Each structure stands twice: as C-alpha cells, then as structure tokens.
Amino acid sequence: MLSSDLTMSQRSLPFAYMISVGNQSVLRMEDFIDVLCNKPEVKAIGLHIEGIKDISIFSEVALKALEAGVPIVALKTGSSKIGSELTVSHTASLSGSDDLFQALFERLGIIRVSNPVQLLETLKFLCVAGIPKGRRLVGLTCSGGGATLLADHAEKIGLEFTRPSKKTAKRLTRLLHYTATVSNPLDYTTPIWGIPDRVLPVFETMLTDPYDAAIFVQDYPPPELEESKPYYLNDAKSFIEASSKVRISSAICSTLPENMDQSTREMLVENGIAPMQGINEALEAISTSAWYFGRRESIRKNGIEKLRIKPLSGMPATGIVSTLIDEWEGKKHLQEIGLSVPEGYIADIAEVPELAEKIGFPVVVKMIGKNLAHKTDAGAIALNILSCEEVEKAVDRMKKDVENFDPTAVSEKFLVEKMLEKPTAELLVNVRTDSQFGMAMTLAAGGVLTELLTDAVTILLPTNRYELENALKSLKISKLFDGFRGGEMIDTEKLVMALIDLAEGVQNPTFGIKEIEINPLFIYKGKVCAVDVLMRVVNVTSGAVSSK
Known part of the structure; x- marks a missing residue:
C-alpha cells in the first residue's frame, strides 16, 4: 500500500x-478531513485519491480545512487511460474524469501534485516552513551550478528571484570575496x-530585502568525508539565524x-527550516504553497x-435519455438564454437562394439534420457565398458530399445565415452535466485552433465573475483579448x-439542456456571437423525476 510506503520514506516528514481508508465503505476520506x-x-x-464518493461533502470539508488554514495536498492517480482503467477495476464507483478533478482542486484551493515524492516534499515544506505569502524568493548557494539550477527552474514555474536592492548590493560587495558576483540567487x-x-x-544582508521565502542549497558529505561536515553545518546555522530574524518560510x-x-534533517526540522531533498521538488513545493x-x-x-458544491437535487439516477437537436433548434435555445446568434432562417432547398438574397450577401449555407453534428467533415457547409448562382451550386455540392459521407444524413433543410466579419478571437465553450461533479464549463481555443492547441480550462458550476475571469486569463489565446499585435481589445466584461x-441558462431546468457546445463563439470588441452549436436536451422517461 502507498500509505505503508510513505511511512518508510527517508524524508523526515x-x-x-x-490513515488508510481502503474502499471507503464505512468511513470516507471526507470524514477524516472533517x-x-x-x-x-x-x-x-x-x-x-483514486476517487471521491460524494463531491458535495468533499467540497464542504475541503473548504472547512481552507477556512481553518490547513492546506490539502492531493495526489490523484488514474488520470491516464491505463491508470483510469486500473482505478475503475479497483474502485469502480469512485472514478471521475481528470479535467473535472483538476477543476475541483482549483476551485477548493487544493494543491495537486503528480507523484509521491512531490507529495511528501510539499507537505514537509508546509508543515515545517509554513505558507509563503507570495512568489518572491531569495536563493543562496556556495556553487555557481546550484545558483543556475535554482534560477532555471524558478523561471519555468513563475517564482521570482528579484535582484538585490542598490543598498543591499552595495553592502554585499563589501562583505563578499572579490570573486563573488552580487545576484539572486547568490553564490557566496x-x-x-x-x-x-x-x-x-552576508546571509543577514541578503535577507534584508523583502522576500516571501528563502532557500539555501547545500549537499552534505557521506560518512567517509565526515571531517568536512562542521563547515557545512556552520553555514546551515548561519542560514537558520539569518532567516529566523525575518520570519519567512525557509528551506x-x-x-x-x-x-x-537524517541527523541534519532532524536538526533543521527542530529549527523550523524545511529539509528539502531535490532542487526542482523544493521549488515546486514553494510555488504551489504560494x-x-x-x-x-x-x-x-x-x-x-x-464555492460550495451542492448535490444534484432532482437529477434522476436512471431514466435519462439525451437527444441531439439540430443547430437551428439549438440556436433558438441560445437566444432564449440571452446569447446572440447570426441573423438567419431555416429553409427548404428551393427557398435557399431567395432567403440568401433577402439576408444580403455574403452568406453561409448549412445543411441541417440531426445526423450532421460535424458539418465540415460531411461537407455540409459553404462559407462566404456571394450570389444566388453560388448558392445553387453550393447546395448541389452539399447534397453530393453528404450523400458520399453518410446517405442517412442527407436533408432537405438548410440554414442560411449572414456571413460574419472576422472576430478578434474564437472560443470553444462546452457545458455538460456529470452525474458525480454536477455541471462543468470548459473554455478552450475555438475554431480551427481547437485541435491544434492544447489550450483548455474546466471550471465547475455554479461559478461567478471572478472565477470566470481567472479561467479566461489562464488560456493561451487570452493574449488576443488584450489587443495582441495591434488587434482590438475586447470588452472582457461582456x-x-x-x-x-x-x-445560468443551462442550469435552468426549463430548458432541459444536458450538454451544449458552442464552437466557435466569435468574440468582438463589444459583443459575442455563437456561430455554431451542438446541443443535447434531456427527456425523462415515465416515473423519473424532473432533471436538470
């Protein structure tokens, strides 16, 4: 068992x-956290964590721990395809998709780690050194290589080795040997x-500038080189004394x-200094703690x-049938919710040219049918059509292409819409209902970028403006929102x-929406517009309660 392995670790946590909770058949993980x-x-x-039995109760106790100032560090296994299958085979009732677990941890302020070593090192830093209040870090080494290793990894994970102030640098120049260069991290x-x-x-002077955490890189000699250890311990004691005066998280x-x-680790723990083992692991622990x-x-x-996650009241355990509705019906739902869609009309094949002319060129023409979820793959869409003649040709081509793609998908119904101007950015927005986590929203790069970029974030619902703003900022394409390379800045508020x-619309049981995907959502300077939508609505069979 992993719990037994952890107790045998040589980490001085x-x-x-x-506590090993097994399959949580009597007492659950949430009970112990509480x-x-x-x-x-x-x-x-x-x-x-392999899985969580009750997300609602788990969120309650996790927020209770957060309110008490007790950090939770989670190692979630079963995120890979094979790992997920193993988890299902061991505790089938507990597994959930990894992006939803990630959303849950971020929502509740839970630190997530990827391996047992990082779990131990992060817990050790939190328990011994405490919680840093920011990302400003001071580093000390007696090796140029150690300083470089610190600086390189810190930059990757967003820790800040700020330069010493002019006053501090001047004092350090007087104190250091002439071969040393004043910097942060500092090789003394x-x-x-x-x-x-x-x-x-030197250490006291270096720590006079404002920092949130301090780290000193020092490797200790093996027993056969024990005669040199007092020199290492001298510097360790100097670090302990200097850091104790400024009262920041130190390692x-x-x-x-x-x-x-072990004796060195225990001495450091007694003095409130976290004995960290591995530079990258130490910096990761500091970063996630901040x-x-x-x-x-x-x-x-x-x-x-x-941020409390409430049970899905009214969600039947069985009897739910979800139906994929066509794009026209989906867009009518979006309008009821309050979202803008392109100006358009539904038409029989003979009416398409006339409606296109009525809307005004250029137009977009799409074949509409329940078996046409992915119109581009089927050849069921024509963009930027400029005349009635082009409309007729496009309709004829569509019928042939869809016939070749899937004869059962051919339809006589077409959606004719106004061709929109190029947007500032395109977003994919998906809202879905999960039986364990409830409703979740995924935001990602939209349009052709969806499959090219791994750029997505998932948040659990209900949510608020602050959480949504943070989710949008985490996307790579968020640079486009701020006027990237001379582009227009968007109205993030809208x-x-x-x-x-x-x-809120998807959570409204009146609409009966099970899942919705808008791709793309066109984003302009002062408005947004849902250009394409896939929507599933729920039908509840007789005897089942109303679903959300």
Whole structure:
C-alpha cells in the first residue's frame, strides 16, 4: 500500500497521523478531513485519491480545512487511460474524469501534485516552513551550478528571484570575496565558506530585502568525508539565524535527494527550516504553497459560500435519455438564454437562394439534420457565398458530399445565415452535466485552433465573475483579448456576462439542456456571437423525476 510506503520514506516528514481508508465503505476520506483539520497538531493534510464518493461533502470539508488554514495536498492517480482503467477495476464507483478533478482542486484551493515524492516534499515544506505569502524568493548557494539550477527552474514555474536592492548590493560587495558576483540567487563562493563571521553577515544582508521565502542549497558529505561536515553545518546555522530574524518560510535543499542525512534533517526540522531533498521538488513545493496562499485569500475575499458544491437535487439516477437537436433548434435555445446568434432562417432547398438574397450577401449555407453534428467533415457547409448562382451550386455540392459521407444524413433543410466579419478571437465553450461533479464549463481555443492547441480550462458550476475571469486569463489565446499585435481589445466584461448567462441558462431546468457546445463563439470588441452549436436536451422517461 502507498500509505505503508510513505511511512518508510527517508524524508523526515513529521507525520501526525497515517490513515488508510481502503474502499471507503464505512468511513470516507471526507470524514477524516472533517476531524483532522480541527486538530492543532495537523499543519497540512496529504491525500492519495483514486476517487471521491460524494463531491458535495468533499467540497464542504475541503473548504472547512481552507477556512481553518490547513492546506490539502492531493495526489490523484488514474488520470491516464491505463491508470483510469486500473482505478475503475479497483474502485469502480469512485472514478471521475481528470479535467473535472483538476477543476475541483482549483476551485477548493487544493494543491495537486503528480507523484509521491512531490507529495511528501510539499507537505514537509508546509508543515515545517509554513505558507509563503507570495512568489518572491531569495536563493543562496556556495556553487555557481546550484545558483543556475535554482534560477532555471524558478523561471519555468513563475517564482521570482528579484535582484538585490542598490543598498543591499552595495553592502554585499563589501562583505563578499572579490570573486563573488552580487545576484539572486547568490553564490557566496568558497573563500568564505564555513566561516560564520564571514557568512552570517552576508546571509543577514541578503535577507534584508523583502522576500516571501528563502532557500539555501547545500549537499552534505557521506560518512567517509565526515571531517568536512562542521563547515557545512556552520553555514546551515548561519542560514537558520539569518532567516529566523525575518520570519519567512525557509528551506535548506540538497541538490540530490540522498545528500542530506537524517541527523541534519532532524536538526533543521527542530529549527523550523524545511529539509528539502531535490532542487526542482523544493521549488515546486514553494510555488504551489504560494499558489495556495493566494487562492485561499481570494476565496475568503469573494466568499467561501459561493464555492460550495451542492448535490444534484432532482437529477434522476436512471431514466435519462439525451437527444441531439439540430443547430437551428439549438440556436433558438441560445437566444432564449440571452446569447446572440447570426441573423438567419431555416429553409427548404428551393427557398435557399431567395432567403440568401433577402439576408444580403455574403452568406453561409448549412445543411441541417440531426445526423450532421460535424458539418465540415460531411461537407455540409459553404462559407462566404456571394450570389444566388453560388448558392445553387453550393447546395448541389452539399447534397453530393453528404450523400458520399453518410446517405442517412442527407436533408432537405438548410440554414442560411449572414456571413460574419472576422472576430478578434474564437472560443470553444462546452457545458455538460456529470452525474458525480454536477455541471462543468470548459473554455478552450475555438475554431480551427481547437485541435491544434492544447489550450483548455474546466471550471465547475455554479461559478461567478471572478472565477470566470481567472479561467479566461489562464488560456493561451487570452493574449488576443488584450489587443495582441495591434488587434482590438475586447470588452472582457461582456464576454464574462455572456458566459454567466449561458451557465445560468443551462442550469435552468426549463430548458432541459444536458450538454451544449458552442464552437466557435466569435468574440468582438463589444459583443459575442455563437456561430455554431451542438446541443443535447434531456427527456425523462415515465416515473423519473424532473432533471436538470
């Protein structure tokens, strides 16, 4: 069992409790979180999650822990295709899709890690060093290589090694050996190594500038080189003394995990310094801990109550039949919800040229049918048509192409719409209902970029403007929203309000929407428009209660 493996680790994580919950048939993970987050000896809670039985209760206790200031660090396994199959075979009733778990963790301020080592190192940093209040980091090494390793990985994960102030740099120049270069991370060089009278003033001076966390890279010698260890410990004690005066989260980190012996680790823990093993693991722990602090503060500011996930009342366990409706019907639903769609009309084949002329060229013509979910693949769409003659040719070509693609998909119904101007950006918006997580919204790069870019974020519903704004900012295409390379800046407020209208509309049982995908949603400077939509509505068989 993983729980047994963790207790045998050589990491000096100060365990208060180790609990294996098995298949959670009697007591669930949520029950233990509920109790443990109130215990004064518990500084953080680590979870190995295969699945969660009740998302609503889990969200309640996770937010309770957050309110109590007890971080939760989660290792969720079963995210790969094979891993998911193994999880299903072990605890079939518990597994859920990975993007929804990710959305859940982000919503609740839960730190997610990818492996057991990172789980232990993150918990160790939180429990021993505490929670940093930001991403400003000061680094100390007695090696140019160590300083480079720190700087390289910190940049990748958004930690900030800010330069020493002019006043600090001037003082450091006087204190350091002439071979040293004033920088952050700082290589204080071997000529003063192990000499407390030289090293302590350097460390104290370096830490006078405002930082949120401090890290000192130091690898300790093996037993056969024990005679040099006092010099290492001298510098470690200087770091302990200097960092204790500024009261920021601090860690001493070995480059290689095995290069920190147990006695050293225990000494550091006793002095409130996290003994971290591995540079990347240490920096990841600091980064995610700082993320936790920011997320916790924003949740408190915007209201914990808004993020509670309530059970899907009224959702029948059985008897739901979902039906894919055509684009015309879907767009009528969107208009009822309050979203804009292109000007258009539905027409029989003979009426298409006349309607195109009535709308005004250029137009878009689409064959409409329930078996035409992906019109581009079937050849069931023609763009930028400029005349009645082109309309007739396009309709004839469509019939032939769809016949070749799928004879059962051929339809005599066509949607004629005004061809829209090129937008500032295109977004894919999907809202779906999951029996375990409830409703979720996925935002991604839309149009032709959907399959080219891995650019998506999922949030759980209900949500609010703040959460939506943050979700949009996390997308790579969000640069387009800000006027990328001279483009128009969009009105983010209008986009957010359109997404809120959509989310509220889908949650309204009157519409009976099971899933909706808009791709693309055209985004302009002052408006948005749903250009294409796939929509499934639910029909509940006799005897079942109303569904949402």
